[in-house]
Amino acid sequence: EEGEIILDRTPFYAESGGQVGDAGIMDTEEAHVWVLDTKKPVHGFHVHRAEIKRGKVGKGERVTCSVDEEKRRATMKNHTATHLLQKALKIVLGEHVRQAGSWVTPERLRFDFTHFYALQNDEIKRTEDIVNEKIIGNLPVRTDVMSIEEAMKTDAVALFDEKYGEPVRVVSVGGFSRELCGGTHCRATGEIGLIVIVSEGSVASGVRRIEALTGNGALVYLRQKAYELDSIKELLKTETPLQKTEKLLSAMKALEKEVQKLRTGTSTDVIAEALKEAKDLNGVKVITTRKDGLNPKELRLMADNIRDRIQSGIIIASSAIDSQAAIVCMLTKDLKGRYHAGEIVRRLSALAGGKGGGRPDMAQGGIKEVKKLDSVLDKVYDIIKTTRGEG
Incomplete structure (x- = not known):
């Protein structure tokens, strides 16, 4: 049976700021409940989408909550990496870069930003290198709560169209990045492991989108790419697949021209x-x-x-x-x-x-x-x- 559960207080993070909500488990004396997602339809009001696996849940019961730690940690890695990514893009492309949207899940991160042309391969590589350099540097991640006026004095990055209440939460990554953010984050950048940018494209006029993987997701992705490369080497029977492919493509184009001549x-x-x-x-x-x-x-x-x-x-x-x-x-x-x-x-x-x-x-x-x-x-x-x- 599925339903929605509301608690007087909760350790579950509710979806907001582009970060997905927490999942996990709730237990009462009689019931065992899976929390599938957590939403916040209005400020300060958390709704837990739940599947009751055993028993019944009643009003006023005491509940023991357990957040899915693996999902939370993976999401934290991607969220902290998103902050590093925005700063790296500003360094590579310019200060005109502004966040235009984001979506952070345990599996991957998506970051939309203002820019007016497709990124070149070397720009993507430089951006990725900067983020990985900060990950290897194991920079401390600190959160501070302060007034919006104090936050602006620290040059913290804020979303242009976001309305902030008082006080605000500022997330600082070493001396590299500082943003207004209410999401969950790593304690230090080394926990991210590594980042791999897997795609870059346009989503609207003047808005680009980067998708990236971190941690174990990035490792699995790189292993798959290595496997594919080894398979190509074996198929082409060469240790230099790029050169061999270029030769094959050149030969194929020549044959296509001959076929076209015969055909026409x-x-x-x-x-x-x-x-x-x-x-x-x-x-x-x-x-x-x-x-x-x-x-x-x-x-x-x-x-x-x-x-x-x-x-x-x-x-x-x-x-x-x-x-x-x-x-x-x-x-x-x-x-x-x-x-x-x-x-x-x-x-x-x-x-x-x-x-x-x-x-x-x-x-x-x-x-x-x-x-x-x-x-x-x-x-x-x-x-x-x-x-x-x-x-």
């Missing part, structure tokens, strides 16, 4: 084969070629490459793809005025119920009856004979 008919062999099929029509070289599977852009590229290889002539290139067929006609410059590519394509397309047209030197059309494409191509010479440049 721009390879030397394919063009040579098309030129062999050229026919003379009243002193004009006419090349008709069909290569299925090409989209209109690829078809134009093929025709254009063939045109570049001949001094004078008319190229009719066609392709069937899926349930449609495309036709492209190109003329060399010397034939402008004598023939009209747009008119040739219009008449060819019309033979199979299609449409087409274009400029005097280049035109394209399409037909829906793919099975008629060959018969349309058989009419190329007749159409060209009776087509003149005035179109």
